[in-house]
Amino acid sequence: MKHPKLFSLKSPRLRIAMILTVAMMGAVFFAPAVFAKDRRPEVIKQTQPSYPSSMKESGMTGEVTIRFFVDESGDVVDPVIIRSNHSGFEQAAIDAVLKWKFKPGIKDGKAVKTRMQIPLVFHLDGEEGRNAYSYTTPGPSKKDISKMPEGYRYDVAPKPRSVIYPVYPYEQLKNNTKGKASVAVLVDARGKVRKMEISKQSAPEFGLAALAACEYFEFEPATLQGQPTHAIITVSLEFNKGSKFITGEDRDMLRIEKKSPEKIIPAGKLDAMPKMIASRQAPFPLAALRENLTSGEAVVEFYIDSKGMVRLPRIVSNTHPSFGYIAVQTIANWRFEPPVQGGKPVITRARIPIGFTSKVKKTRAK
CATH class of the missing domain: 3.30.2420.10 (TonB)
Known part of the structure; x- marks a missing residue:
């Protein structure tokens, strides 16, 4: 199924x-x-x-x-x-x-x-009084329901209420490498994502990027005969030049990086360090919890453009791949005051470490 x-x-x-x-x-x-x-x-x-x-x-x-x-x-x-x-x-x-x-x-x-x-x-309502979801999941057929494992059957699929676009892996984007990945997601009866697993991937980078994006998903729970229930769904993502999460500004930054690197001003030459004005909190990755990790770290490098937007984040180092990819996914949605040199907005490069600590107690091996 x-x-x-x-x-x-x-x-x-x-x-x-x-x-x-x-x-x-x-x-x-x-x-x-x-x-x-x-x-x-x-x-x-x-x-x-x-x-x-x-x-x-x-x-x-x-x-x-x-x-x-x-x-x-x-x-x-x-x-x-x-x-x-x-x-x-x-x-x-x-x-x-x-x-x-x-x-x-x-x-x-x-x-x-x-x-x-x-x-x-x-x-954005299709008609008066009817809410239109930004994303939706189609309901299963009776045949599909019969094939679902006991405890995970539903007749109304989970409805995504919080989603996020993935970050195109930097090296693959720079080299114009296409890819795709699918992630199996377990949504509990409260709409929370409890488990995830890469089911298909054209390359590990795309699978890990898709997995990091799914960490942010929240749902209205699936129901069976009107009662909330657990459900397993698949989120499939494609990475190519037509992907909606690749903007013209991202492509411009790639060109500047390649052909006009002198336009990227070192942080030490700015009038002041750009102040963060909006952020997003990084969740502790489920993939790390599954491996019984309780802490980790990642260092991410990125550009801050002349409008204060984060561009082309990439992993410099990480103690586990899941920390690196969730850090990139998180920082991609941060926002700063525009970098300034001589009173004029410019582009700069930044590098930030992010630490992770789980609130879940470590499981003892038996």
């Missing part, structure tokens, strides 16, 4: 919605009559995010959840992407959030740094 594959779903109309939730750095708010001076941040200015023009042709419904802080001055700082169903929506979401202005949160009469989390939803 073939497991269902992911594919895009198109629909024509646009609507954007935002919901805000807030946590005051762990503080608990009581009734105003008890602590009248305590106050959550209040919105002063809230710029509506624009649906990215690059995504309109795809027809996707975009969902991005961002965690950030409102500082003591009421400015948004340190945004972190928690999840999104397409990286194409992330920049638009971050651009909007960074322009927001608040009255700062108050605790015991003083302005405090406040943590907030917001889901921004870019709706």
Whole structure:
């Protein structure tokens, strides 16, 4: 039996919605009559995010959840992407959030740094009242269901709610090497990815890149007769010059790297080191857990372009391949202030180590 594959779903109309939730750095708010001076941040200015023009042709419904802080001055700082169903929506979401202005949160009469989390939803509805998923998985036939192992049968497939594009392995991209990979994914009854395994790969680099991307997937769980259940699906990815996750800016950077390397300014010659303005947290890779590893490290090199976007990340070293590929996948979605030399935006090269520590206790061999 073939497991269902992911594919895009198109629909024509646009609507954007935002919901805000807030946590005051762990503080608990009581009734105003008890602590009248305590106050959550209040919105002063809230710029509506624009649906990215690059995504309109795809027809996707975009969902991005961002965690950030409102500082003591009421400015948004340190945004972190928690999840999104397409990286194409992330920049638009971050651009909007960074322009927001608040009255700062108050605790015991003083302005405090406040943590907030917001889901921004870019709706594209095929018809009024019907949500359109950015990706979907087809339901199985009765024959397929009968072939599923006991405990993993479902009649409604998992629906991806958080996905991420893979990073094209650097050497393969540079050499214009095509490839593909398929990953078998075990989704539990809560929609969490619990196990993954490369089922097909044209080369190990493509399999590991696909595996790293799947680490970020989250789902609405599969159901069987209306009840949530475990499910195994297959995610298949192709890497070629037509891949949507290879942008014109990536190709431009390859040309600069090859033909005009003098345009890449060493970090030591910049006016200042670029400050990170948006990040994504790296999960501890499931592949490492499966090998009973509890810690690891990877060093990643990449370019920061004149707009502050990360380009062409590649592994310099790692203590296990899974750490290297998940580090590349994570850093690819970071964002910096544009590098500047002599007051003008430029391109620079950066190298960053990322450490990993698992919260799962190591299993003792019997």
